[in-house]
Amino acid sequence: MKIISCIQAALVVASFSSVHAAPVSDPKGSGFSIPVYNNPQFAPNATKQVVRAWHKFNKLATSSRIGHVDVGTIPFIDDGNDLEYYASITVGTPGQTFKLDFDTGSSDLWFPYTGCGSACKGKTIYDPTKSSTYKKDGRPWSIQYGDGSTSSGILASDTISLGTLVIKDQTIDLAKTISTSFQNGPIDGLLGLGFDSITTVQGTKTPVDNLITQGLITDPVFGVFLGKASLGGGGEYVFGGYNKDKVGGTLTTIPVDNSQGFWGITVDGLSAGGKSVGKFNGILDTGTTLLLLTNDVASTLAASLGATDNNDGTYTVPCDANGLVDLVFSIGSAEFKVPKEDLVFQDNGKGACIAGFGYGNLPFAILGDVFLKNNYVVFNQKVPQVQIAPLAGL
Template sequence: MKISACIVAALMVVASVQAAPLSEAEAHSNGWTVPLENNPSFDRNVSRQSLRAWAKFRKLASGNRIGRINAVTLPFIDVGHDYEYYTSVQIGTPPKTFKLNFDTGSSDLWFPYTACKTCKGKTIYNPTKSSTYKKDGRPWSIRYGDGSTSKGILGTDTVSLGGLNIIGQTIEMANEISTGFQKDEIDGLLGLGFNSICTVAGIKTPVDNLISQKLINSPIYGVFLGKAANGGGGAYTFGGYDKSKISGKLTTVPVDNSQGFWGITVDSLSAGSKSVTKKFQAIVDTGTTLCLLPNDVAATVAKQVGATDNNDGSYTISCDSSKIPDLHFTIGGANFKVPGADLIFDKNNDGTCIAGFGYSSLNFAILGDVFIKNNYVVFNQQVPQIQLAPIAGL
């Protein structure tokens, strides 16, 4: 899977189209939400996640319905105190259930199948047991920056997202996964990036097919990630968004998808009342755990919040949230906050704490779960654009 701590790299965002924002009534009424649940027992590895985030983005450095349902909300499980989130997805006929991480920073859908000898403890897909499976046979392979890998062959089958049946979805069946994936809670990954970054050219993503098969009325999905401190969980709503989760109005932000990612411009960043930097580029990525900033931006933030560089992409920060100012991101002319308390990501055995932001050799920011669990995001693939609003009640 591809989750990671906040890394930053430069992305040239040139948005050629900006459509008028969807009305709240229109978007919300057509949505179907999937909830997330909480799983408190998980061993987190921030360093590994930073490496994965860097590897994923390094190329940028220098009629098939159930009844009347046409949108769906999927509940998610919060693993390892906001380390990652996954939901259940049904694949095949009869359906088999897999735990998949939904990742806006990649575009492949993969999980283990019967030929995998390194997938002990995972849910295993058996193509011979599904009446809707069709053979493809082309190979695929993914490698991450920490050395984690997954590879196998392609096929097609029915994929069900909370009752929306995608017919003939290309699936990547893994016959080998490396140790990092073997130890992970999830079975595989479902990418929500653009199809230009699929491992095998020409594949349609699940969202592509939700739209082309007219399973959703609107080409959008809303993302709510819960905080373990508030009970965890979360939900993705395909075909709409959950109005009850937002505070105030949605702010529309143009997206540059030229590199296959959800690229946006951050107008400015401040820590408390002190300005950190003006404009920089960022990628909105549900598959990255932290907020990863460009080196110079991260260093300035660290100075303002009293964090110490660990020289590995992470920072040590005070465990007393009262001493840490909030971060304020200005995006599309509106303010989006990450509270000082959420800049404390984890506590070490020696009593020190790891920050919820970091850096790498990339020159754009990756706005991962530390940002998203404070700000609701509506992704619109067709414009493309995102819409943002602070999460209600925070």
């Protein structure tokens, strides 16, 4: 999860002839789009991103077709130097609109409701009394974040709409309190795209679970495109398929280890400027900004680039990317690149820059947005597996 700054999202309906209903060669289906914008005034904090990611994954480290819609496409808001991507969904009948961070590194769907106090000031507040499809549950939930604060509340269920995809009786986590991480910025909450084994309250189903079981998508997949602010920003999720126009080559199929509820893959090798710096297991996480490597791999990479360790999970590099080199990830039978320009994340105000990579004191890497905004990924929940290709146009 990441802290962001206020931007208004809007819903625009569109169709895509190039949207595929599965990772195959024939186009199928249509979708809808939410435009993506940047907030150029937001100053991201790399150290907070590392701490937040560590707390997010530390637990793992220690332990008939009537009304059927084949494909739904949701374009995204790209906020603050690619710090976070979010979109609007509606909840209830009639719909109440919320801006949510779509996060493959968690599995709960939560947002504030009328039981939340001053901490939710400025947020969109869900009012269950205004929804004819609201159903009370009442079980408690709670999530703790890296800064020690929590989001907590009670469970309920209601109809949610991801554009034209309408899910009935979706479990929703209604927040009475929200983490300080969310009190500033445009997002109202999170929509988790991890596996249901890591929902806060065991036995609850994720939105993707319900898209599949309610027959709203034919194929149990979603394609993810995260745009770069330097190229106009943007982004989209395609539920039930993927966008052919975003695939810049062949999709490579890679098995996923979901035993801990995450999208885990094996990176067979990482090289910098042709020099090997190691191999590792990693988690594909749209909810983490940076590329967080295992400590040993990060140290080797930093040495090869002449980066300085800030002793807080981040590194300092020159702001001129010409002195850096591209990273190449060997995954499955293919190679995927992170260009040297994306190894420069933010100016530290001292004549140098914070790197786009760091370390999280974890036994696995977190392949966050620095990796994902350079590559197109199709997530298959049932197999489970992912298919990855270089992003078209880069």
